[in-house]
Amino acid sequence: MTMKTDDRSVSKTRGLAGRLLTAAAITISAAGPAALPASAAGISGDVVRIGVVNDQSGPLSDLAGAGSVVAAGLALEDFKALAPSLKVEIVAADHQNKADIGVEIVRKWYEAEGVDMVVDVGNSAVALAVQSIARERNKLVIYAAVGTTDITGSQCSPTGLAWLHDNYNLVSGPIRRLVAQGQDKWFFIAADYAFGQNMVKESESALKAAGGTSMGAVFHPLGTTDYASFLLQAQSSGADVVAFANAGAQLVTSMKQWNEFGMSAGNQRPVAELMFLTDIHGMGLETAQGLTGVTAWYWDLNDGTRAFAKRFFDRHGAMPTAPQASVYSAVLHYLKAVAATGTDETGRVVAHMRATPVNDIYAPGARLRADNKLVHDFYLVQVKQPGAQEKPWAYYNVLETIPAAYAYRPLSESDCSLVTAAGK
Template sequence: MRRAILGAILLAGGLMAGLPALAQTPPAPRREAIRIGIMSDLSGSFADVAGPGSVVAAQLAAEDFGGRVAGLPVQILSADHQNRADTGSAIARRWFDTEAVDAIVDLPNSAVALAVGEVARNANRVALVTAAVASRLSGDLCSPNLIHYSLDTWSMSNVPSRALVQQGGNTWFYITADYAFGHDLERQSTDAVTRAGGRVVGSVRHPLGTTDFSSVLLQAQASRASVVALANSQADFINSVKQTSEFGLTRRGQRVVGLAVYISDIVSLGLEATQGAIVVGNWYWDLNDGTRRFGRRFAERMGGRMPTDLQANVYAAVTHHLKAVAALGASTDGRAVVAGMKAAPTEDTVFGRGEIRPDGRRISPVYVFQIKAPADSASRYDVYRLLREVPVEEAYRPIAQGGCALVQGGGG
């Protein structure tokens, strides 16, 4: 009897020894929400053009979608990347790995956007770039996990550069922000100027957040270039424009041109200082009934501020992303979601109808505006007069010229 009992115990122990693998396998985690992270510059040089307003735009998009997708609530998170690629990458890894974030949106600062795009690719999640403008995002650094919504440096430089050379601006000098965005903007504009028959006579670079442009502007002045092009943006653009006036560049016959200008810049500088300038953009709050409705709703939550085109991009990107996620049954497969976004036309009340190319480039109308004179403006944000809608073939880099492996058949 003792032998029988001992044998039974040993047999039971042997059977249980084979069970730990089953007992230790955790159940699949229950999906609690669709999480979208707005990674932006919440307090620095890009805060006005993106920043807290981008968070509001995402919230409006989620609300308009009904607040739920495939039975799950939509949650909007936010974080400040502080204009540092390493900080942005660390936030992205934490969001993807431990906080179940499905997509990261906004990403002003091209160096940050490029870094976060790579993290999204490795994690197989989604990056929707609605603020950074480096053309490489849909070029040689394109990704099956990334879509580029904001205008890129090719569009922002080619459209005005060609026009200014044709108007007699034959010699160019660049004042360039010393990071990926500025470098790309200068390179694209230089190519456009050269192709149009113009000539670059010099350039100088400055760090992000520069407040004193004295030495830079002295070099621009000494160049005697007919066009001084500002390949910078936000606080850098505003500071450099103010100081060009102090140095009297325009009085000496040099034309100062901003290549990346947003409505918040114009409001900050005032119409007296900017009237008559030409601006290229893909959205303006006073274009039609749909843009005006969105503008008013946004302004109610932002203390009267109208949205920039970058903040409108956030609304469009989040809306289209939620449509794709819903169609796939709340899938967490980033490549599948991005493929679904490319397969369906983009359509919303803020931008109307558009498309996303295989290289990840969102295609929507591009406009040329002229800044109004103070006497023609009815309110603080009534700053643009529409001159023309640019044909798509002129507004965007031809897809075959970008070097994207997704187009060339390399699979990304």
């Protein structure tokens, strides 16, 4: 297996991923009788090409990055047992959290390199730009850690699927819970791009509906390392809760400085509106203890998730995050649909994906609904106290399961044109 990406990612990766980042393209293929009715006759160029594009060298690289490519590779390993004669290739690239670079990569993949499906993306601003290219070229894109609700809302597309979460999933449950406990005054520290802006918008809407009050919001540049002025504004706001609408290295640095400035000893409660396992690993339990958040998946949920996590760890040197697990699931479900239909034609593949429930360790039984969201349960988690950790990477206590029926914005409130066409 080989992969093409930016050499700057090498120092950010572990294990097999680090070795992969020096080469030119992942290719996985096998010969033999197919267990599923996969026929190359309907496959363009006789090969299925999948492109993994995300941040592989910057502040969002740990939560997805090269680990998402490892997850895609595991999906191919599992798929080969079902359709070993279907040739599959994976390419990967670093969009550096820049929409113009992401669009350039994806356009070239679709138009010149025969890529059939793009997965992950991660950055909301990049995702909104890529959505337009995928729609224009009638090519499939499956989003993992993309928060903006516009992807499956006002800017939804027949070719854009959301596999992990959106900002409504992430904020509505915790806000309702904490406001009910009397913590009803909130202040937001957010990343200043599409994701952070949308998350604050969704948060303030949920806060108003729950009877709470927004005490204000401040937006920081993506990649800043000095949060002092933002934290001081939060401290002086009079808020009960300081909510961080950022992710990855941004959240890690924010929380480290929160503790350095002594704010952990105050009366304000920090809430991570988007929290990943690698964030907790990066800041440590002393800093992260007590943080609450919502996740779509956790590696230590059951025997199946733990078995997958072990395979992933053996290759990557870290336990999988929810985005990485969702990439595994999206790639596997997509390839099953290609094999079953005998084609990589977008419309037929998406129709089969929609008609067939997911069957894997990520979201068993989940289905795509009319707005192209994969509907599944979520989990409200809290970071353990130091000393309460029984094994490495077991950072969360699962407080409750949020059933799929309660985790999503009702379709009746959707502004996605696909929902209107299907009959809202």
